[in-house]
Amino acid sequence: MQEDRIRHAGLRDRVVDADHAAALIQPGETVAMSGFTGSGYPKAVPLALAARIEQAHAEGQPFQIKLMTGASTAPELDGALAKADAIALRMPFQSDPDARKRINDGTLDYIDIHLSHVAQHVWFGFYGPIDTAVVEVSAIREDGTLVPSTSIGNNKTWLDLASKVIVEVNDWQPAGMEGMHDIYYGTALPPYRKPIPMEHVHDRIGDTTLRCDPDKIVAVVRTHGPDRNSPFTPIDATSERIAGHLIEFLKHEVALGRLPPTLLPLQSGVGNIPNAVLAGLAKSGFRGLTAFTEVIQDGMLDLLREGVLDVASCTGFALSPAANEAFKRDIAFYRERIIMRTQEMSNHPELVRRLGCIGMNGMIEADLYGNVNSTHVMGSRIQNGIGGSGDFARNGFMSVFLSPSTAKGGSISALVPMVSHVDHTEHDVSVIVTEQGLADLRGLTPKQRAHTLIANCVHPDYRDALQDYFDRALQHSYGKHTPHLLPEALSWHQRWLETGSMQG
Known part of the structure; x- marks a missing residue:
């Protein structure tokens, strides 16, 4: 040294x-x-x-x-x-x-x-x-x-x-x-x-x-030792479809005047889907963007280098080895465009609210009404943790949750009657996106959210079953505002634990 x-x-x-x-x-x-x-x-x-x-x-x-x-x-x-x-x-x-x-x-x-x-x-x-x-x-x-x-x-x-x-x-x-x-x-x-x-x-x-x-x-x-982050995984077709739905939605919001052409400050979780979204932004002609996020990964470095992103604020990096080398090589360029803050600033609820951030995070599952579980598999096994997703979901201008519609080779549906653990309530979730489509939940009643999610986000293998659950809940639930059949609400999870598949 x-x-x-x-x-x-x-x-x-x-x-x-x-x-x-x-x-x-x-x-x-x-x-x-x-x-x-x-x-x-x-x-x-x-x-x-x-x-x-x-x-x-x-x-x-x-x-x-x-x-x-x-x-x-x-x-x-x-x-x-x-x-x-x-x-x-x-x-x-x-x-x-x-x-x-x-x-x-x-x-x-x-x-x-x-x-x-x-x-x-x-x-x-x-x-x-x-x-x-x-x-x-x-x-x-x-x-x-x-x-x-x-x-x-x-x-x-x-x-x-x-x-x-x-x-x-x-x-x-x-x-x-x-x-x-x-x-x-x-x-x-x-x-x-x-x-x-x-x-x-x-x-x-x-x-x-x-x-x-x-x-x-x-x-x-x-x-003298490198940071340890995983090599960049090529973006797969499912992630590209999820990203495509979101990009089209953002362009539509700009056309309606609800977002400026430069969007609002972006927050992005870590992983293949967020990287796909960032790549999609570059291809879609957006320019002059900003990011107010916790982590900068490969995709944001690309956007800065290509002039799509003007400035990015973060508290840390999650770069592949190749991106790390590019960052070190061009450090003078990035020093003028990246601002690293303390965690209490990068995730500060008041700043997130005032800046009007667009939060984009992954999830494990969502239910009929838009409640999101981002931490626990089958309700009790922690995956990683809530991280900063709640800081941006609760306080951002728009909170987007993204996921493939199924997991474990199709044996698990990401859209279920009731989530087995709640990290983000229906009140804090604006948009849910899977490779099947996008559900804009803003301004909808609980039953309208259910109709929208079933129609747009559920995998075809599970769509009829979820529709059947909802239809019967409308008839037999204790109340009609947010209909549930309590003996069946978590039956999909129990079935997976017993048989290895949520499908009946």
Whole structure:
């Protein structure tokens, strides 16, 4: 690593290896680490900590920590610690298969919360004090401030509240990131809050670096390791059809005057379908777009490079290895067009509402009336978590949920009589899109929503069955406003558990 990545003389004296840094974390501590969707997470200390905990367990000693992050991380963090049975409690979001298995086995406690709530909840002390923060940065400046790397997430809060801080300085991260970040220090807790001085996506309202009392930094670890995100998966035909329905709808909204030609700031979840939507926007002639989102993935980099997107605001990246290399190569170009904010700003409900964001997120299932389950398979097994989808669904100008109409080779329908778990109520869902079509639910009564969803979004293999359920519910339900047959409402899920298919 080049010496100028650690430019504070006093902190240069605290450089140790990962094993020595991990030894500073004690059993039972609450440890807050950086990281957001596989970017900007510490690469070395979590692995060393996992090895230390495995050794302690082999000697019959109990050793677990409570782990907080910005969102999901990567195998070197969530995966390594989960495999070592090192985590007693995890929050606020995860996507690691080993962690997921333990959560669903009941051996790892998990708190799944809106990403915009994390900082506030921690400041109020809902989870107790933070003992140690482990944060990756790309550099330490002469004044001791920290240049973030490819995510910010909750790092500001972790550094403010932790009793001691371990900093990983990763020289794999591009030095040219300095100046890309916008860290707002004007937040306060109720009743002392003031308006956030931000009117447009491109507004900068904070510092370019993170502040941290140098006396709290107990160790600095030099690293050189890449962010771990999956290679880009080619967009499949189903995702293209879903994207096509949404793009046509957006063009129609522009023609009606309900959206400007530049649309409104876009928020996009991570995955193949959102990437397909972004690709569709480019092909459809849209220009001058903006994004106010949590994560930038490959598709948004493409839109910035092609001039479709003018500016994008985020808190982290989810880039394939190839896109990561392109980002690093053209860092000067992207630094002028990407603004990275803290998680409490990227997901702030008031900013989402005021800017009028269009939220586009995936789902596991939706029901007849537009309630959406985005977290739990068959009602009880967590997949990943709610993440930031609720921040944008509840507060955005328009909330769109996208999914293939079936899963598991057609054995599961994404449209069911009643969702087995509710993350987004019918009141917060504007549009549902599958490869079958699009249902605009705005301004519709519950029964009208049911008719629209059945006609437009349900797979043909399930359409007659769902129509039959709805027709009989209209006749025999306890009430006629939102008709349900309670003994049958979750029967599709139960049938899948018993037979491996929702089809009768």
